[in-house]
Amino acid sequence: MEWNTLLSAKRMRGGFYTAKKSADLRSEFEKDYHRIIGSASFRRLQDKTQVFPLDKSDFIRTRLTHSLEVSSFAKSLGQNIGQKLLTGNMDPGFTQQMKEDICHILQCAGLIHDIGNPPFGHFGELAIREWFEGNLKRLRFYGEPVEDILEPQMKADFYHFEGNAQALRLVTKLHYLVDENGMNLTCALLDTIVKYPVPSTGIDKSTGNIKDKKMGYYYAEREIYEEISRETGTGFCRHPLTYILEAADDLAYSTADIEDAFVKGYITYNMLVEELEKLGESCRCPGFDALEKIQVYYRRGQEKGIWNPESYAVKNWVVRLQAVLINCATDGFISNYDRIMKGEYDRNLFQGTYGEPLMKLLGEMAYKKVFCSNDIYKMEIAEGVILDFLMEKLVSAILYYDTDKKPTSMDTRVVSFISDNYVNAYRHQAKGKSEAEKLYLRLLLVTDYVCGMTDSYAKRLYQELRGIV
CATH class of the missing domain: 1.10.3410 (putative deoxyguanosinetriphosphate triphosphohydrolase fold)
Structure with missing residues (x-):
């Protein structure tokens, strides 16, 4: 791999430059930073759990504060490593500008590395995954088992549901503002956040290779990932900056968890x-x-x-x-x-x-x-009840959406809750697709909506739908 391709500033939607825009002295990676911090998905991280859900303390970290810390550590690591590459003359092709670029890319990657995570932290991922494990087999579509309709990778996407894969989907497709390209971030940044450059059918923990532990992209984004990988020249290997991002993440949560646990008395x-x-x-x-x-x-x-x-x-x-x-x-x-x-x-x-x-x-x-601890277990049981209920209601309502089957009045109301951005993204992605892929995309529409929820919104929606005042 070579840095001149690894640091690709190409975007899915090509840019154009007017005379007025030429006065903008920011690099493409600095522009990525401003796209991220201005997004609703980034703001929602302020009400998503890191460890302690719905905590009343101002001190305890949220996904937002965690992401800011990861961003800071990642940039610091980029500065250290970039300087050592320069002073040690370890790579003749590595330049001062490249050092600045990797710092900006890592700063941005830290901000969005958890942006696809559902409410209630990593337990939220587990709860969604287990819902599909326990329920996908019983679902029927026009009398046929859904499992028999979906292709192997489609099914595996739900059985191995991951916030990491959801992050790539979110930033490339679900910010349906200008067009279907989402935030339209640079290829170098997108490749950096793919911690596991394998599909759900490629997971193999027995290899001992860190990249094979989980999936990094869904079937729905396979072509996007292939294009990103070709552009950066990683060839389905980890981008070198991914190791740095992962180290910053591990450093941030390992030390922060101890500090938060001390403050909480654990x-x-x-x-x-x-x-x-x-x-x-x-x-x-x-x-x-x-x-x-x-x-x-x-x-x-x-x-x-x-x-x-x-x-x-x-x-x-x-x-x-x-x-x-x-x-x-x-x-x-x-x-x-x-x-x-x-x-x-x-x-x-x-x-x-x-x-x-x-x-x-x-x-x-x-x-x-x-x-x-019992305290965390009690909270997670409550969170599991919330997510199980929401998944059940949403999947039931969405199963026949966009088909010739007339929806029930209840299903129509449930579907109406889903963000227009997500629905528009589904409609665009579903054009010309087979019925099997449309069904798959509708199930993804459910996880898109649930992952976009904050902790407070998920709890409030559950209470409202259950008639809990």
Whole structure:
């Protein structure tokens, strides 16, 4: 892979330049940034769960604040890595302008990496996936099982439903404003957000290759992804910037989950110290001893007379740890540069670095102390009830939409709730398609609508449809 093609500024809809537009000095990737932050889908992230749904605290992170943090970390990593490529003369074709471009691309990618996620965080993805697993087999279309009508990849799309694939669909098709090209973002940016460059039928966790763990695009977007991949020259391999985006995401949620869990009382200072003590030498790297550093911050908090030295220690330690992990991810990219550029690297950037055991510790603590807690389980059960009800109502109503079968008055009302943007996108995509593909696109229309919901809207719509005042 070569950077001059990897950083393709081509868009699905070609641009044109007038004399007036020539005064715009922004690069195409800087223009992407403004397209994103002005979108309704990006704004909706402020009311979507990161970990704690519908939380009343101003401190706890949402998908919006998480995405801003990922954007910031990704840009910082881009600056570090770009500078090392330049000063180390590792790639004669890499230029200063390319360094600036990758920073802008990564900044944008961080903003939209979760833009396709449904309400209620990753549990929302699981609930939608499990709804299809439990219900697709029973659905009938003119008496014929829906499973028998859909092609293998169409069915697999629903059984392996993913927010990652939904993100690509959202930004390329569902922002039906000017035309069917959605936000019409650059190919380099679009390829960067495809973490898993395989279809739903290509998932194979047994390979051990990180790119094969999940799907990255739906059957509906296969041609778009093929065009993007051809344009950037990735050839169905991961784009090199995808590794950096993933590292920024892992860094952001791993450290943020610990900080949020501490504020909510799921994790204490002493718990964190105990876990670091168990790591022993593994928590030490040149210039940074994770255990010693958190204890230093605690003593400093005491010396300053701070009322809660534990909070002072944890929050300052997290900030320091983030800087260390940025360096680890930078080293991970640079040390594996040749394999990444050949499309052969199959792990994340923290593996094999000093940051690997620390990242593992943070992830395990968050999982055991937060995600497996009774409080979270109770919230997820309630969220599951909401999503199951909405999926049932919407799929039943949409099954015969756009067919010659007369809809019931109830179905007409349910379908009327769906955004005109999504309906217009469906109508455009369904033109000239077979009945099987139209049926598939109608089921996607349901997931499009549900994924566009905020936590509050999903809860409110459920209550209204159930007659709960």
